[in-house]
Amino acid sequence: MSELALRYSRSTPRHDVQVSVPQGAVTRLHLPDDDAKAHLVTAMLKARTEPGEALELFGESTAALDTRQRERIRSRIGALSPIVGLMTNLNAWENIALPAAYHGAPALAAVAQLAHEVLAAFGAEPRDFFARVPDELGTLERKIASFIRLLVAAPELMVFDALEDGLSHAECRYAARFEAEYRARQPQGTVLYVDTKEDS
Amino acid sequence: MLPQALREVEGGVKLSLNVAVRLPKLVRAPIFESFLRQVYFTGVTAATGVILRACALGVIIIAVMMNMLDADVDLAVKILLLLVFRELGPLAAAVVVILRTGTAVSAEIAIMRVSGQTRALRYLGIDLYDYLVLPRVAGIMLATAALTFYVQFLAVLGGLVLSPFIIEASFEQLAGRFFDLFTPVDCYYSVVKSLLFGFVVAACCCWHGLNPPDLTQNAVPKVVTKAVMQSMMLVLAVNAVFAYLVFGILFFGLIKANV
Numbered sequence: 001m002s003e004l005a006l007r008y009s010r011s012t013p014r015h016d017v018q019v020s021v022p023q024g025a026v027t028r029l030h031l032p033d034d035d036a037k038a039h040l041v042t043a044m045l046k047a048r049t050e051p052g053e054a055l056e057l058f059g060e061s062t063a064a065l066d067t068r069q070r071e072r073i074r075s076r077i078g079a080l081s082p083i084v085g086l087m088t089n090l091n092a093w094e095n096i097a098l099p100a101a102y103h104g105a106p107a108l109a110a111v112a113q114l115a116h117e118v119l120a121a122f123g124a125e126p127r128d129f130f131a132r133v134p135d136e137l138g139t140l141e142r143k144i145a146s147f148i149r150l151l152v153a154a155p156e157l158m159v160f161d162a163l164e165d166g167l168s169h170a171e172c173r174y175a176a177r178f179e180a181e182y183r184a185r186q187p188q189g190t191v192l193y194v195d196t197k198e199d200s
Numbered sequence: 201m202l203p204q205a206l207r208e209v210e211g212g213v214k215l216s217l218n219v220a221v222r223l224p225k226l227v228r229a230p231i232f233e234s235f236l237r238q239v240y241f242t243g244v245t246a247a248t249g250v251i252l253r254a255c256a257l258g259v260i261i262i263a264v265m266m267n268m269l270d271a272d273v274d275l276a277v278k279i280l281l282l283l284v285f286r287e288l289g290p291l292a293a294a295v296v297v298i299l300r301t302g303t304a305v306s307a308e309i310a311i312m313r314v315s316g317q318t319r320a321l322r323y324l325g326i327d328l329y330d331y332l333v334l335p336r337v338a339g340i341m342l343a344t345a346a347l348t349f350y351v352q353f354l355a356v357l358g359g360l361v362l363s364p365f366i367i368e369a370s371f372e373q374l375a376g377r378f379f380d381l382f383t384p385v386d387c388y389y390s391v392v393k394s395l396l397f398g399f400v401v402a403a404c405c406c407w408h409g410l411n412p413p414d415l416t417q418n419a420v421p422k423v424v425t426k427a428v429m430q431s432m433m434l435v436l437a438v439n440a441v442f443a444y445l446v447f448g449i450l451f452f453g454l455i456k457a458n459v
Contacts, residue, residue, distance in 0.1 A: 045323045046323075071325065074323075074325070075325065079323075083316065083319070083320070083323070084319075084320045084323045084324070085315070085316060085317060085320050086320075087312070087317055087320070087321075088311075088312075088315070088317065089308065089312075097230075098230055098324070098326070099324045099325065099326065101228075101229045101230040102228065102229075102230050102231075102324075102325075102326050102330070102331065103325065104228070149324075
């Protein structure tokens with residue numbers, strides 16, 4: 001039996017949510033509503049739960065983690081989610097490079113190389129793309145910029161939160177490329193698609 | 201009302217300590233970049249706007265002293281020196297910084313807070329004090345000091361060059377007296393004061409930006425109004441305390457130091 005990347009449960013008077021995601025698998029979750037989805041994604045991103053919730057990440061319960069352990073476990077998770085948007089006062093390149101520049105790793109040359117590769121896969125012209133601020137980017141382009149920023153951190157668990165939200169039918173065809181690009185760089189990584197029953 | 205005021209004081213003190221502790225992090229690339237942007241926005245772009253006002257300040261001081269109050273060259277230049285270097289120069293620069301930068305910084309941070317961008321930064325492992333507060337506070341302090349020097353220089357130059365056109369004193373007379381009376385203490389005094397002004401303005405605006413009354417768009421104008429009003433009060437309070445420490449008097453002589 002494979003180890004779990006995520007085990008989550010939440011009980012409310014309206015519904016119970018039970019989630020188990022095996023490591024290395026691709027899992028699609030259809031949660032009852034936006035509130036349930038927001039709670040799950042936020043709990044994962046914070047590696048912290050609210051009353052009524054229980055969360056295990058990579059086999060560790062998040063209930064008794066200290067700050068350093070919580071930081072470490074959070075660094076293994078990436079979420080392409082509206083909750084983790086772009087900085088509106090930075091252009092696309094500055095947004096992509098910000099975490100790497102702040103933490104001092106990886107090198108910006110490696111970030112640029114990765115960004116060029118991903119943009120080539122999506123058919124975007126890097127020079128023009130990098131120079132634009134988020135308000136000048138389309139929904140898909142904003143998701144691509146956020147995705148590259150996530151890839152730089154090489155997360156072991158990649159969460160795609162309502163990936164197709166706001167995309168046209170033509171753009172939705174590109175959505176599959178996100179997983180392929182992630183898999184190409186993290187073959188052992190876990191992919192979790194999250195949306196609500198109304199979306200699906 | 202009182203708990204809110206205490207919360208603001210406590211928040212301001214914590215913010216100041218956080219900035220002091222994190223100062224070595226200023227050399228990190230994105231923080232230093234943000235610091236340079238702040239210096240550019242607060243200091244460089246504001247510079248052209250103060251040329252006329254600063255020159256007019258010097259001319260008005262000398263002209264009023266000599267024409268209306270019948271002061272001689274000696275007294276007029278002495279008052280120009282005292283007012284421009286010790287009082288009006290740092291105050292004028294602080295007012296420009298509050299109106300231009302204080303409003304922009306408080307609005308920018310409040311918008312980031314309301315739209316969830318500060319939350320995104322936290323999820324990316326980026327500390328808000330490191331990335332948002334430290335470069336703004338350091339940048340505004342440095343730029344306020346530079347802007348103060350610029351205002352003083354222009355006010356004195358404007359006063360000395362333009363006053364001979366409206367009063368009966370030559371440029372040589374005015375400049376001669378100015379350099380006789382000028383001491384480096386005037387410079388140190390205004391540098392320390394302007395750094396403090398910059399600090400209180402930046403700290404106040406960052407704190408209000410990070411702590412909006414609620415997380416709606418309506419909170420942004422409230423944050424800006426509060427930040428500007430409190431920055432102004434803090435600058436005047438620092439000015440009064442400084443006057444007490446240096447001259448031994450406060451509130452136009454109502455409170456006198458026992459020195």
